[in-house]
Amino acid sequence: xxxxxxxxxxxxxxxxxxxxxxxxxxxxxxxxxxxxxxxxxxxxxxxxxxxxxxxxxxxxxxxxxxxxxxxxxxxxxxxxxxxxxxxxxxxxxxxxxxxxxxxxxxxxxxxxxxxxxxxxxxxxxxxxxxxxxxxxxxxxxxxxxxxxxxxxxxxxxxxxxxxxxxxxxxxxxxxxxxxxxxxxxxxxxxxxxxxxxxxxxxxxxxxxxxxxxxxxxxxxxxxxxxxxxxxxxxxxxxxxxxxxxxxxxxxxxxxx
Numbered sequence: 001x002x003x004x005x006x007x008x009x010x011x012x013x014x015x016x017x018x019x020x021x022x023x024x025x026x027x028x029x030x031x032x033x034x035x036x037x038x039x040x041x042x043x044x045x046x047x048x049x050x051x052x053x054x055x056x057x058x059x060x061x062x063x064x065x066x067x068x069x070x071x072x073x074x075x076x077x078x079x080x081x082x083x084x085x086x087x088x089x090x091x092x093x094x095x096x097x098x099x100x101x102x103x104x105x106x107x108x109x110x111x112x113x114x115x116x117x118x119x120x121x122x123x124x125x126x127x128x129x130x131x132x133x134x135x136x137x138x139x140x141x142x143x144x145x146x147x148x149x150x151x152x153x154x155x156x157x158x159x160x161x162x163x164x165x166x167x168x169x170x171x172x173x174x175x176x177x178x179x180x181x182x183x184x185x186x187x188x189x190x191x192x193x194x195x196x197x198x199x200x201x202x203x204x205x206x207x208x209x210x211x212x213x214x215x216x217x218x219x220x221x222x223x224x225x226x227x228x229x230x231x232x233x234x235x236x237x238x239x240x241x242x243x244x245x246x247x248x249x250x251x252x253x254x255x256x
Contacts, residue, residue, distance in 0.1 A: 006036055006226045013216065014227065015039045017175060021152035023047070023137075024160030027075045031156060031220075032122075032129060036227050042128045044148045051113050051134035059097040061109075069112050069133060081120035081129055089115040089135065089142050115140040138165055155214075158182060158222075161197035173215035176233075180244060181222040184237030203233040223247055 019042045022031070032043050048055035050068035073083055093114045094106050106113065115135040121128050130148060137145070149169040155162075158179035178184065185203040195201060202210050210232070217230040219239050230236045 003228055004221075004224060004226060006228070010218070010227055010229050011036055013229070014175075014218070017154045018042070019044065019152045020154040020156055020177075021046070021149060021174070022156040022158075023162045023166070025156075025158070027072055028158060029075055029079050029081070029129070030225075032081075032127060033079060034225055040127070040154075042130065044152055045129060045131040046135050046137065046145075046149075047131075047133060048136045049133065051110075055136045055139070057097055057139070059102070059113075061102070064110055064113065069118075072118070072131065072133075076120050076129065080122045080124045081127075082123055083118060084121045085117075085119035087117040087119070087144075089117060089132075089140060089145070093140065115142075117144070137169075138163060157199060161199040164195050164198050164201045166198045167201070167213060170213050173211060173213055175216045175218065176214045177218045177220055177227065178233075178236045178240070179220050179222050180240040182240065184233060184240055186234075186237060199233065207232070 014036045015038075017037065017040050020031075020037065020040050021044045022028070023046045025045045025047060026049070031037060032040075050065035052059065052063035053065070054063070076083070091114055094110065095103065098106060098110070098113075102109070113134055116133055117135075118131045118133060119128065120131065132145060132148075134140075135145065137149070146169055149166070150171050152174060154175040154177060156177050156179070159182050185200050198213075202213055217232055217236060218227050219230050219236045220227045221243060223243065228239070230239065
């Protein structure tokens with residue numbers, strides 16, 4: 001089992017981070033409160049919801065999550081984050097993906113289908129969350145969104161791998177922090193270079209090429225939230241498996 005607490009060295013390294021990107025976070029607001037991230041001034045969250053969890057140019061009625069925004073605002077409030085601003089990114093995007101019938105019902109049925117930025121500020125710490133909802137970086141990129149991505153010095157991964165196109169917005173390497181609730185690529189060279197997502201793509205790069213995107217690697221326990229440093233994504237995957245196997249062993253009960 002890897003160390004069960006964050007070392008002073010790792011804590012000091014993470015104190016240099018000021019702005020962290022998190023894609024596909026749903027309502028995972030908890031990381032903004034981690035002791036290791038107390039020096040982070042701003043979190044940039046990006047999610048394609050409530051429009052759709054699996055966003056494409058073909059919209060389906062059942063993909064829309066009508067309670068997503070209200071639940072997000074309520075959870076942020078529970079952690080001290082007040083909504084201070086709402087900035088539409090493209091108020092006409094719905095016209096690109098809705099049928100004529102759906103368009104007529106847009107305001108009533110899909111009020112938050114267009115990409116929009118919700119800005120939250122913590123009433124106790126002044127820490128900020130910029131939450132881009134219904135935003136797909138492949139369809140809804142704007143100058144503001146691009147700048148927010150490029151100026152982040154850390155990237156959080158939990159349950160979702162960003163598209164490989166995110167590499168286009170790395171003017172300099174970022175720190176990578178990965179939660180253990182995620183299945184990471186194994187140490188096996190694929191027949192073809194994976195281009196579907198950023199994490200798989202970088203995993204099989206040479207160390208020299210990978211260093212263009214990530215300058216440090218960390219694993220974060222989903223169970224205890226402690227953070228440890230890793231050499232690369234392969235080690236992150238190995239430690240993630242170790243922790244999940246260990247925790248499964250702890251909760252296994254012999255009823256024979």
